[in-house]
Structures are given as structure tokens and as C-alpha cells.
Amino acid sequence: MSDQPILEVKEVTKTFGGILALNRVSFHVNEGEILGIIGPNGSGKTTLINSITGFIKMTSGKVLFRGKDISRKPAHKIADMGVTRTFQIMRPYYSLPAYKNLVIPLFSPRAKRTGGWRGGGKLGDRNTVGIDILEEIGFERDSFVPYKMASTLPTGYLKRLELARCLALKPEIILCDEVFSGLSMSEIASMVPLIERLQMDGIALIMIEHRLRELFRVARRVMVLNFGEKLIEGNPEEVMANAKVKEAYFGSDEEVEEDMSYA
Amino acid sequence: MNTEQRRKERIDRGIKVRTDGLYAVMSWRELSYLTLPRIVLIVGLLILPFVMPSMYWQRVISIVCIYALLAVSFDLLAHFVGLVSLGGALFIGVGGYLSAIMNTSLGFPPLLAIPIATIAGAGICTLLLLPCLPLRGVYFAIVSLMYPLAMTRVIEALDILGGTDGIMGIDSFPNRWVEQYFVILMVLLFLFGVRRLVNLDIGLVLRAVKDNDQAVRASGMSITLYKAVAVFISSAMGCLGGACIVHIYMWSGMSLFALDFSIIPIAATVIGGAGTLVGPVLGCLILVPVSELLREFGTLRIVFYSLILVGFIVFRSEGIMVYGQRKYHQIERWVKV
């Protein structure tokens, strides 16, 4: 991990009609870093990801990727640069088997250029590369799982499939929108090493999570959003100790206080 | 005592478990099971001109083929890309007028004018439809329907392209056999070509655009680009049909923009089975001759279409081809156990 920023977000603002969903949010992510973003429901986390990745047009503000302004580019151009995302509500191709789901991102110009995850600049047979990626992301290769229709896969595999689609593009940074939510404890336990491995491979990550304990295992820096505004950022201990965060995020719920002590 | 027992087994049993493309390991029996429907279709279409009782009915076959091109074009866009197109009339009109102009003004022979009109026409139609490609919903259908309506008014008002009289003196095909086999071969070419296309990786991307366009964007691909590619292929089929029509009738007029060309292919697709590509062709083989038989009823024909269509939607909504395929796969044989 270096202190070179890979992504700089500057004063990003988004309004929906009269509603201010994001109010001058600024932060940065360094090369190879994992940044956690937390905040109550409706605080604008998904809107932030949508704005950065071009899925919605931000009202004002700037996003720099390795110093280049990407804030007015269309979504597919941003993904083509290696700034990839997962969807909170999973978006697989339900009518296709899991491995065929990856043939589509592997058909993209970026995958052709880079060879896909571990491709080393050369793209092999798309079906095989797809199955390789699925294996790495936790689909058992010798089972039927990679060949199953996406519509029959349980949530755990669909969340992995979201990540796999990003990997097919050989991403520089992945913006994860709640990849842990909806998963069981044991499923999360198996996802955490996966995330750590991605980081070791040099990919930077932004992780939006409600599951704080698991998030704090991988993210050393956390930012808090509330009502579309950045409250604070810092390491997990600082953030959890902050009174404003306690109030905004947890209210006075004692159960969560207890939960925080694990952090 | 005879202990031999028999049970029924589906013929496609051994085939289903293998992946496509592994034909080498098959017996001739399985191979013929797979290829028979294709051979029947190809041979059937090729002998059609011979079995037609009169020149009038041979002409009907040509028209069937032109509608078949439109129907495959509709099916490709609607079922594999998710664009509901009412652009049949636009494609026919653009292709037809282009070929007519190239033939009468530039003196190109039909077999040269037709391919040029096909490509150039597809380019024009794609450009015309480009603005509504990023939009979702009914916009594409509305805009594709609006253009042919506008075209006729423009031709009428400005008295261009022969005005209401149309362009006359267009060369016909060298003879009626060339005409017949040219259109039949084109239908077969595009039918099997499109079938192949949708099963390639690029076809997978087109289907993905229909399934889930946001995921395609997140994969670094422009959905507008892939929609445009599909619209180009689709409108090429339509323009080809239009270019053929003007050389069949030796006349190009405003009726090329008639809405029949937009509506009948859709009806044929419903009857034949949406998403099967070959179904729409069968639908045209049924619907177009029926509509010829009903010609003397004039505009009352539309009532018959409606009845046929409603009947099909109520009783066999899946379409002939989907039904037929299922039955074909369910054919069983006796095997010893």
C-alpha cells in the first residue's frame, strides 16, 4: 500500500428534485487500500457509488482517477478504465449459467486488452477463463455450481458473482455495495480472506457495509455518511468512539453499543 | 419364459447430456434426429417454386420470403435485444427507394443495386433510429413507426422521389427463377446467419442487453453500441426485402411505407413462435398466403388477421414452433431393458 491516491472524490453533490442526497462529499482512496463506508439507511452510500461510476450524473463535484477527471464520463467508459462496481441489488443474467455470466464482461474491450483477471494481457477461451475466475472467487470447480443457472443460485453465490464480474475486467479498484449483507456468518467468514487476497493482488476497494465487525477486519480506514454528508473519517477505533457517529448511526440502541465493543 | 422387458425412451436422451458442438461422437441416428428438421426446412423452401400451381402463386412465394426477412428481423430485435420494432415499413421503404434510384438513375443492374441498397439502407435506418437507442421502453417502437408515416407525407408534400406516382421503369430480375431463388436463398442465409449470431459470444452480449442493461454497462460495454449493431443487422434484412420488392413489382411507390410491413411480421412471429427465429418464417408461410386468399375481401382482411391472432394468443400463445419443438423432443422409442 502506498500513499498515492488512486481515486479522489471532490465535493460531490447530488440532488434528486429537491432532495439533497449527497452534500459536498470529499474523500480519497490510496493505491491498494481498502476504505470502508458506513452510514444509516438512506444516507446516500449507493448514490455515492452510482455517481462515481457514472450510473447517475452528479449535480456538481469532481472525481479523479489517477489524476484524470472521470466525473463526466459515461458508465461504460469508467468501467473500461478499471473502476468497477458491484450492485447492492444483485444484477446477474438470470437466464444464463454462472460461468456464461462472465463471458459477457470478458467480451468487453477492457478484458480483451488485459486478458481478464490473471490473464496477463492475453485472453484465452472465455468459458474457461470464466470458470477459472469463478473458482478463485469460491465456486467449487468440480461441482455443478459454475454451470447452474444464475436464477437458481443462492444469495451467497450471487454476491460472489457480482465480484467475479468486476474481476473479469481486471479492475484497478472495486466499489463494493454491501457484498456481505444477506450472507450468513460462515459465508462472510469465507468472504473475508477473499477480500484480503484481492487487496494483496493490488486492487483498491471501497466497501460499503452494515456489518461493522467484519468490515473492520479488512478496512483500516472508515468514512461515515449521514444524510448525504460526511461525518468523519478515520480508523475504526476513532470512528466508533466519536459521539456524533454514535448518535447518528446507532441512536441510543444499547445492543449496538455492545456490538461496537467487538470492533 | 420371456424375461425381456421394454420401456420407452426419448430419442434425444443421449443428445441432451452432451454439449453442443460434439457431433463427432454421435451415431448417424442421432445426427439425423438433429439435422432432419433443418433439412426439411431447406429442401421444403427450395422446392416451393416448383410446386406452385401458377405464376401468381410463385409471386406469392417471393412476397412470403420478403415478409420472412422482416419477421426474422423483428424477432432478432424483440427477443434477443429487447427492442420492439415497428420499423418494417421504414426498412422496406428505405431499401426499396434506394435500389430503385440506383437502378433508374445510375443504371445499376438489380443484382448490384440490391446489395448496395441493403448496406446503405441499413446505415441510414440505423442513423435515423440512433437517437432513441439509449432510451428504454416504448420510445423505439413509437419512433420506428413514426418515420414511415412521416416519409409518405414528405414524399407527397415535396413531390420528390416520383411523388404520389412513384418511380417507374425499374428493371426486374433477369427471370422469375432468379427472383425466386434469390429471395429464398436470402431467407435461408439470414435465418441461419442470425441463428448462429445469437449463439456466438456477441449474441450473448446482445441477449445480456435485453436481460440486464445496467450489468452490461458495469462490464465496460456501451449498450447503445450493441443495440446499434443489432439494429443495423435487422434493418439490413428489411432493406434487402424492400430492394427485392421494387425489382419484383418494377415499381417503387409510397405503398412501400405501408404499415402492413410493420404489422404482418409481428403477427407471423406470434403465430410461429417468438424467439425461435424459424417460427416467424413459418408464420409468414401461413399468414401471407392466407392474406392473399382473402384479398377479395379488401380491407375486411384486417378482421381476419385479428381473429387469427386472437385465436392464436388464446389457444396456442407459445406459437407453432415452440409447440412443435417440444413435441419433437418428446418423441419416444422402445428400448430393451
Ligand SMILES: Nc1ncnc2c1ncn2[C@@H]1O[C@H](COP(=O)(O)OP(=O)(O)OP(=O)(O)O)[C@@H](O)[C@H]1O
Ligand atoms: N433515483 C432516485 N430518485 C429520488 N431519490 C433517490 C433516488 N435514489 C436515491 N434516492 C434517495 O437518496 C437517498 C440516499 O439513497 P441511497 O440509496 O444512496 O442510500 P443508501 O445509503 O445506499 O441506503 P441503504 O443502506 O439502504 O442502501 C435516499 O433518501 C433515497 O430515497
Ligand SMILES: [Mg+2]
Ligand atoms: Mg444502498
